[in-house]
Amino acid sequence: MNVLQSVKNLVRSKSIHVAYVDVGSCNGCDIEVLACLSPRYDIEQYGIYVHNNPREADILLVIGAYTPGWEEKLHTLWEKIPDPKVAIAVGNCPISGCLFNRPHSLIDPPVSKHIPISAEVPGCPPRPTEILTAVLSVAPIVFKDYEVSKR
Amino acid sequence: MKRTVDVSVPLGPIHPCFKEPARVKCETKGEYVLSAEVELGYMKKGIERIMRGRPWQEVMFLAERVCGICSVIHNMVFIEALEQISAISVPERAALLRVIANELDRMQSHILANFSYCYTIEHETLGMYLLDVRERVMDELERITGARVTCAYIVPGGVRFDIRSQDVLHLRANLAAIEGEVTRYMRMFESGPLIGLRSKGVGILTREAALEAYAVGPTARASGMPDIDRRLRHPTYKTLGFTPVSRTEGDNYARIMVRFQEVLESIAIIRRCLDLLPVGPIRGGGIPGIGEIAYSGEAPRGELSYYIKTDAAGRVVDISIQTPSIMNIEACCHYMLKGVPSLADVSSTFVSADPCIACTER
């Protein structure tokens, strides 16, 4: 059991599948996540694959400030991700609503009201290196000994 | 008349090819797409409602965040509209610096659009090459303005930071490298046989259809409408003397090629700006006053219009923004997607029109 668990820990920290969902951002964080794919930052050398398919994802990058169009949909999406799973809030919008958190706005931040968020990357938008560091540092901690801690 | 529809295929809102949430519903017969409609409304934040009653230093940042990809042009159009209202003059050096920042932004936006097209037709190698070039452009943008994406560079009466002499050298050297690489990738795109199969003759938008749908920007210029470029009416661009790019095919291939050629055009414009750059102040000062105006500029995706009404203290009383993507999405869904040979081409055709959902819905 212990050997199996350590193998699982190793594999889970070396192969991370990422899906991202844009719940009403300005696109700025969106393209910074895309820039992580570029050869300069090369997210895949760390074993992180951006698939944008929730059903095979381990980590969900939430971008944007929860607009009314996403009620229920975000929760459905979160339930489709198989366990173990983690959501990371990228940018100011999911953390605080950024500039849009003003009277008369339609948004409903923070996103942590709607799905559990394990890590936050502040910045408007954060640099690709910051996103990369966040994903890399969160994944091994959260996925470690998942089966043991679940019991 | 009753139509024979096999199945209605929805794409999105979460789709591996779409970077932003939008749903395209395609009515298909076999693989053949009969008609398509788009469903928007996942990104509505109500920015125009937030903007009302706020001074320029707050609205400027909200305007930038209408669209994160083409943030500089939103900043530029808003500030220039305010300047027109209250007759604030801009020093010549600042006007040219604005053009440089704007053209760098246009370059990175076009390269990103071409990347997502190459990624969608599964030509990942070319896509990654393009992303690598884009990082060079982002470097230059950061070197001049201090930030990669939302630069906050343009303020009433000038720009925020001056360009230093070592930055000019760096920019010139980097432009030469970018030009070489973009030319090489353009040739790869032109001559790639598989790219040709996926792009040539797919998603045709004729000139008549483009006129009917009020298509703007590179989408319209690929259908043979060069005079749609708003830069031809801009006072600073007029002195630089450039000719807009246009092609006549109107298919996916033409739209991507127009963007490639515009990147080269932008490089030429930046070089001319650097040659003309005079020594002098970068800020003229000036406080916005009362007035109302409709002003438009050329965003990377097409014509962007602002209608602004201010009160005596320079606060925005009423504002309405018209972004280019809404016309292009209309043209894409009602004209291009009709008769697309297979479902696989739907996503690539949709991406080739470079829709920006964030600025469509605001």
Place this chain on the structure above:
Amino acid sequence: MSLPIIPYLQEIARLEWLHKFFFVRTAPLVTPSYSRGFPELTNKTCTHALFCMMACPAPGAIDVIKTPDGWEPRIHKGHCIRCGLCVEACPNGVLTSGRILESMFNDSTRLSFSFRIDVDTNLCMGCGNCAVACPVNKLIDTQMAYGGRASTDQLLLKVSDGKCHVLHAELCTGCKTCENHCPNEAIRVSRLLEAVQIAEVEP
């Protein structure tokens, strides 16, 4: 058939190639010095002018807090958008971010604030709440601090003939206390921000 594959296999079998394939990473990327990060404190003394808070476009991004050593601006991550307006608006250079301070020094650029008070005479009831609440008035005339009558004309706001009058608008510090105390929304303070470049004075 098998011939072209041999050099290829030889190429892969080289230790150098294998090492590169499995272990080489892109160079660790550093944030360049000219990038605008979150504003950081310099060693200058904050004078509690609050221009940083007035210029800040993001809600709840910056506060000026009283510490045992004096006033100190605090940036709240998750709210701050790293625009750098607070750095440019600060008259003392308390904050720094990227090369903003350096370029302000080189090009002698800055953001200057001026304030404008508009009183809507149709709405104003002459209650005097604004004149009593105004912190500038309290400093000039100590009677005003206790809700008394104005004894001098050197005030910022004064009620006479049943209406509020702005006497010395240049004294205003833009705190908007009057706006918050007005029961009828008759008074409005606008903070006018101007991006200026002061030409260098020849000695």
